[in-house]
Amino acid sequence: MAQKVTLKEIAQNTGVSLGTVHRAIYGKSGVREDTRQRILDEVRRLNYQVDETASALKRHEKRVAVILPKAQNEERFYFRGLWQAIRQAAGEMERYKIQYEYIESPYPLSEIWRELERVYDEQLDEIDGLITAADGEEASVWISRFAKRRIPIVLLSSHYIGDSPMVSCIKGDHERCGSLAAEFMQYGLKPGGGKVLLFGGDERVYSNSVYARRFEKEMQNRGYDLLRINGFGWEEIEAPCRQCLETEHIQGIFVANARNTYAVCRIMAEMRLGEDILVVGSDVFEELRPYYESGLLNATICQYQWEQGNRAVKQMYEYLIRGNILQKDEMMPPVLLMKNNYEYFL
Amino acid sequence: MAQKVTLKEIAQNTGVSLGTVHRAIYGKSGVREDTRQRILDEVRRLNYQVDETASALKRHEKRVAVILPKAQNEERFYFRGLWQAIRQAAGEMERYKIQYEYIESPYPLSEIWRELERVYDEQLDEIDGLITAADGEEASVWISRFAKRRIPIVLLSSHYIGDSPMVSCIKGDHERCGSLAAEFMQYGLKPGGGKVLLFGGDERVYSNSVYARRFEKEMQNRGYDLLRINGFGWEEIEAPCRQCLETEHIQGIFVANARNTYAVCRIMAEMRLGEDILVVGSDVFEELRPYYESGLLNATICQYQWEQGNRAVKQMYEYLIRGNILQKDEMMPPVLLMKNNYEYFL
DNA sequence: TTGAAAGCGCTAACAA
DNA sequence: TTGTTAGCGCTTTCAA
DSSP: OOOOOOHHHHHHHHTOOHHHHHHHHTTOSSSOHHHHHHHHHHHHHHTOOOOHHHHHHHSOOEEEEEEEEOSOGGGHHHHHHHHHHHHHHHHGGGGGTEEEEEEEESSOGGGHHHHHHHHHHHHGGGOSEEEEOOBSHHHHHHHHHHHHTTOOEEEESOBOOSOOTTEEEEEEOHHHHHHHHHHHHHHHOOTTSSEEEEEEEOTTSHHHHHHHHHHHHHHHHTTOOEEEEEOSSHHHHHHHHHHHHHHSOEEEEEEOSHHHHHHHHHHHHHTTOOTTSEEEEEOOOGGGHHHHHHTSOOEEEEOOHHHHHHHHHHHHHHHHHHOOOOOSOEEEOOEEEOTTTGGGGO | OOOOOOHHHHHHHHTOOHHHHHHHHTTOSSSOHHHHHHHHHHHHHHTOOOOHHHHHHHSOOEEEEEEEEOSOGGGHHHHHHHHHHHHHHHHGGGGGTEEEEEEEESSOGGGHHHHHHHHHHHHGGGOSEEEEOOBSHHHHHHHHHHHHTTOOEEEESOBOOSOOTTEEEEEEOHHHHHHHHHHHHHHHOOTTSSEEEEEEEOTTSHHHHHHHHHHHHHHHHTTOOEEEEEOSSHHHHHHHHHHHHHHSOEEEEEEOSHHHHHHHHHHHHHTTOOTTSEEEEEOOOGGGHHHHHHTSOOEEEEOOHHHHHHHHHHHHHHHHHHOOOOOSOEEEOOEEEOTTTGGGGO
16 A cells, blocks of 8 residues: 655655645645645645544544434424434544534424524534524524534534525435325325325424425325325324314325324324224334334334434534535435334334 | 543553553553553543544554455346445545455355455465455355454355354344335235245345245235245346246236346336336345336335445454454344435435 | 653644 | 644553
């Protein structure tokens, strides 16, 4: 293997000191433009790569804040997985002198901007990066505020209104998720064999609305008779769900988010239904286990949160340490889980 | 955050030098037993963790050989993905002074032991670790030989006959894969609506036989009428496949390996079949794209090779650098891909 | 069996 | 604007 190129070598070849090479590479001030060019040319010529282990050894620590809703109440299904994934991935970053601070906010996703506001006011100069989620205008405003202060931000499954090079977004492919659900359901349904019930979730939640709309469209194209119940969480959907199941002839159910999936499963279990209704939900979490096992729940569509956490942490690393610009809109692969493989994804 | 515990601190607390602490921690010779104990006690008391970045800086390079069949001919479908995954994951390891050497063998998997033999004879003392695949007795013998020489080995989707603490195996969960295929197919089939055709692959290939057998059993339990064609690759299955499709009433097809999946798709396309036959294959690769797109191929079961490569490289790192014993038999999650998400896994 | 010392390649502080 | 220097925490070698 070719001998490794070091800073020292670049310095010798260009006739300057280590310090100057370092400043040139990292775009720091205090290097004359022509010197910088000469150095960067040599860097390219020899294909010099910073040795990250050596670099980590001496540099100052960077701090990244993770702000997400605490996994509690009905938000626990979705955010528990995300928190786990991020904690796991971020643990590996300590060795590169990146410290993660986990802020489990008491606010739900729709009000997470309050937590952003607090952190902005109280700890802005303690952080070098931010990983969070947002849905809606208020959150977007705060995100942009951080971005203006040159804090790099990685957003998870968010709908960010704005366009800053400091903001990157890792999102589920909601369109594909909706199509995938429809693609799967067609195998288990008979055209004309009963109606299909769609739980669309909260219309104001961007991911929900895109996801549900896409499913709806695909099913209509295939000629199915659709019924739709909106609402977000047990309280809102229990009554209409029961009523619908009692009065209508339903052959299939699709649920577009985690909390409703759990709610619908519970309701159906109480009503002793499920035998001959095809049920497809969203996400995967411990509480769904009994419904998978009993066969009540046939499949769920997931966004692979594990990988989401990984990628967020990786992106942050790339920016903070290697100075790589954040990528826009990375899409996560949608996955369909059934009884025989859901356990692997818990 | 708590201040980091360093070697120096341990050395001071125990009244020995840095070198002695180092020797004690890594179990090297040249430390009296009671000194070692005193040091290790202190290490545990302070929960000292080696700083991997500092450690990588000075130590000698380790070399790992990857021996797998070259992605060519009919083996290209399966091994292309594996090679990519490993190369990608291994690339990250350079920073820890682990050099990977890629040996793309001209031998097929069934004869890969010849390549193992060659490396054993020619480069045994140049390597500190081995990542490879094996199926059958001869390969197992060579693996054991490496293991006896204290070379750590990570096996991919292999069937290793033997039991050495130096050997670890990352495998697909063939049983689950078979069940998953059956679980999915039941949605698209009608009991009594025609026979189900199973391409079992090569009975002598362990993964094939387990996978196919499990599928067979599950389908029989569900009361389907099964037909089975064995054979491995285009040459062996073309004739029986054509004949069967011409003479039998087939409502579903399941193919238990990558190369046969491609072959069956080609045959069906040539025969202009596929509209009303449910086809489930195995693995995912570029060549399947047209069949997914046209709808001929309904789904494939995959073992997530990307993650396999990652884990193999990670295990090797853990052993070589941190001295962690290799884990036995790590299982990969089986995934079912359809038209709407296969592209993410290419 | 143990200690001492020389760096690995880089960053950050300070001096010029 | 540039050079010099002192380490970061560890591994390795050599000397005792």
